[in-house]
Amino acid sequence: MSWAGWLRLIVVTGAVLLLEVLCRAGVIAKTVLPAPSVMAGDLYRLLASGAASADIGETLGNVAMAVIASILLGFVAGVAIHAMPRVRRALDPFLATYYAVPFFVFYPVLIVIFGLGAAPIVVIGTLFGVVAMLINTLNGLDRIPRVLLKTARVHGMDPVRTALMVKLPSAAPFLFTGAKLAIAYCFIGVIAAEFIMSSSGIGYSIAYAFNNFDNARMYALMLFIIVLVTVLNAVLFTWERRIMQRRRR
Amino acid sequence: MKANVAAKRDLHEEAGANPAPAVHAELKGVSRIYGVPGQGGVHALGPVDLTLRQGEFFSVVGPSGCGKSTLLDVLSGLSVPTEGSVSFEGKPVAGKVPDGVGVVFQEDATFPWLTVWDNIAFGLRRAGVDPAEIERRVDYAVGFVGLKDFAKAYPVQLSGGMRQRVCIARTLVMRPRLILLDEPFGALDAQTRLIMGDELLKLWRETGATVMLITHALDEAAMLSDRIGVMSSRPGRIIEEIETGWSRERDSRIASEDSFGQITARLWRLLREESLKAAGLAGGGS
Numbered sequence: 001m002s003w004a005g006w007l008r009l010i011v012v013t014g015a016v017l018l019l020e021v022l023c024r025a026g027v028i029a030k031t032v033l034p035a036p037s038v039m040a041g042d043l044y045r046l047l048a049s050g051a052a053s054a055d056i057g058e059t060l061g062n063v064a065m066a067v068i069a070s071i072l073l074g075f076v077a078g079v080a081i082h083a084m085p086r087v088r089r090a091l092d093p094f095l096a097t098y099y100a101v102p103f104f105v106f107y108p109v110l111i112v113i114f115g116l117g118a119a120p121i122v123v124i125g126t127l128f129g130v131v132a133m134l135i136n137t138l139n140g141l142d143r144i145p146r147v148l149l150k151t152a153r154v155h156g157m158d159p160v161r162t163a164l165m166v167k168l169p170s171a172a173p174f175l176f177t178g179a180k181l182a183i184a185y186c187f188i189g190v191i192a193a194e195f196i197m198s199s200s201g202i203g204y205s206i207a208y209a210f211n212n213f214d215n216a217r218m219y220a221l222m223l224f225i226i227v228l229v230t231v232l233n234a235v236l237f238t239w240e241r242r243i244m245q246r247r248r249r
Numbered sequence: 250m251k252a253n254v255a256a257k258r259d260l261h262e263e264a265g266a267n268p269a270p271a272v273h274a275e276l277k278g279v280s281r282i283y284g285v286p287g288q289g290g291v292h293a294l295g296p297v298d299l300t301l302r303q304g305e306f307f308s309v310v311g312p313s314g315c316g317k318s319t320l321l322d323v324l325s326g327l328s329v330p331t332e333g334s335v336s337f338e339g340k341p342v343a344g345k346v347p348d349g350v351g352v353v354f355q356e357d358a359t360f361p362w363l364t365v366w367d368n369i370a371f372g373l374r375r376a377g378v379d380p381a382e383i384e385r386r387v388d389y390a391v392g393f394v395g396l397k398d399f400a401k402a403y404p405v406q407l408s409g410g411m412r413q414r415v416c417i418a419r420t421l422v423m424r425p426r427l428i429l430l431d432e433p434f435g436a437l438d439a440q441t442r443l444i445m446g447d448e449l450l451k452l453w454r455e456t457g458a459t460v461m462l463i464t465h466a467l468d469e470a471a472m473l474s475d476r477i478g479v480m481s482s483r484p485g486r487i488i489e490e491i492e493t494g495w496s497r498e499r500d501s502r503i504a505s506e507d508s509f510g511q512i513t514a515r516l517w518r519l520l521r522e523e524s525l526k527a528a529g530l531a532g533g534g535s
Contacts (some may be wrong), residue, residue, distance in 0.1 A: 051450070064257070145357075148360065151358045154327070154350075155346075156346060156348075169360070170362070172362065
């Protein structure tokens with residue numbers, strides 16, 4: 001591991017240990033924050049009992065649907081908009097300011113349209129993820145070196161083969177970045193939506209536990225989400241770096 | 250010495266049993282205008298009349314922005330001329346790169362997601378060549394450009410000169426009869442250029458292909474070419490064609506010969522005026 005890697009590990013471990021000590025010493029009250037070791041124990045018991053399995057399954061299912069929709073829609077829309085420069089010029093300001101819009105204000109509208117259930121939650125998740133994918137698709141297509149397209153023409157390649165054998169692999173690192181961001185945004189969108197407009201899922205369970213003073217369950221679920229998202233992103237990050245190492249010019 | 254060179258050339262032409270060198274590619278009255286003339290359109294090239302002879306090494310020099318690359322695009326079929334006609338081996342070239350024409354660009358055109366070996370095999374796989382034949386040709390080409398130890402490397406692991414060798418090898422395996430090179434060594438340092446120049450001569454001799462090299466380096470043109478076309482400032486026309494009279498077996502050592510200096514000086518005199526015009530400093534004086 002690199003020096004920076006060790007430092008990171010020391011900082012994170014140190015923070016957890018400090019929190020443990022402060023909780024055990026009673027500086028932080030039990031009712032405010034249980035010690036990290038207690039949280040981990042609660043999480044273990046919660047997972048082992050299977051009491052949270054349905055909620056976890058529901059949330060992961062919603063995230064998966066939102067991720068697939070974001071990546072497909074974002075990619076297709078990105079390719080289409082890239083092919084129409086005038087449309088793109090018109091849309092550019094919207095894309096640039098997209099994430100400045102707080103979508104959650106629309107949640108009553110979404111419930112009216114889609115009803116209570118998984119649909120409005122998946123829609124919110126997709127709204128969060130789709131534009132990250134779209135912007136990165138545009139970026140990747142913009143950065144295909146012109147000389148590679150000329151090379152395709154020298155080899156007499158038709159548009160379909162050029163797209164599959166030159167454009168797609170050339171844009172791949174950006175598409176990967178788009179997918180990685182879409183996954184992160186979909187988690188945020190789905191779990192936040194579950195807080196306010198759902199009767200199941202991890203987000204709902206955390207809100208429910210909070211309203212019922214069930215600290216053990218609430219913190220266990222929070223820990224679960226943090227660990228899950230961190231591990232997932234670490235895997236994607238490592239994979240991305242491996243691709244880029246081979247590719248960067 | 251000069252007589253000797255001329256004698257060698259004669260021998261060569263006799264050996265080819267082809268007293269009047271055959272026309273390999275031809276441009277007749279070719280112009281290229283981008284946009285609408287008079288409304289911000291740019292007259293980039295022409296009119297140009299140019300004949301490439303079978304098997305010759307032809308270089309084009311000219312001031313920057315004179316339309317050298319446009320000339321190559323039009324000749325290769327990558328770009329359609331606004332006026333005039335282009336032909337290769339007697340057939341018209343129209344908006345498509347004909348079989349038998351290979352192009353090497355100045356920019357790095359390696360595919361970063363493929364290994365050196367796969368980069369070189371790219372065109373052959375595209376053309377549906379038999380796998381055993383692909384292996385034979387690519388292995389040979391990898392050796393020819395001196396990248397045997399890097400066959401499994403990715404372009405990112407190579408220097409600029411090595412990447413350009415990959416592009417040259419990728420063109421070479423297609424067995425082109427006309428090789429067009431657009432400032433292929435423009436991004437390389439002087440020493441690497443010299444070595445690459447010698448390699449290009451070796452490639453030219455071994456393949457028997459016709460070569461057209463676009464360059465802004467006058468010494469490179471003088472050293473490598475049978476014939477040099479000098480272009481005017483934009484819109485580029487060919488204002489002079491110079492025969493160098495070198496033997497086919499030449500290499501960079503001819504840079505120490507008297508006639509090399511004379512050719513380079515002549516190119517420089519022709520280009521000085523045009524370069525000043527291109528830079529907006531017309532007149533130039535003496």
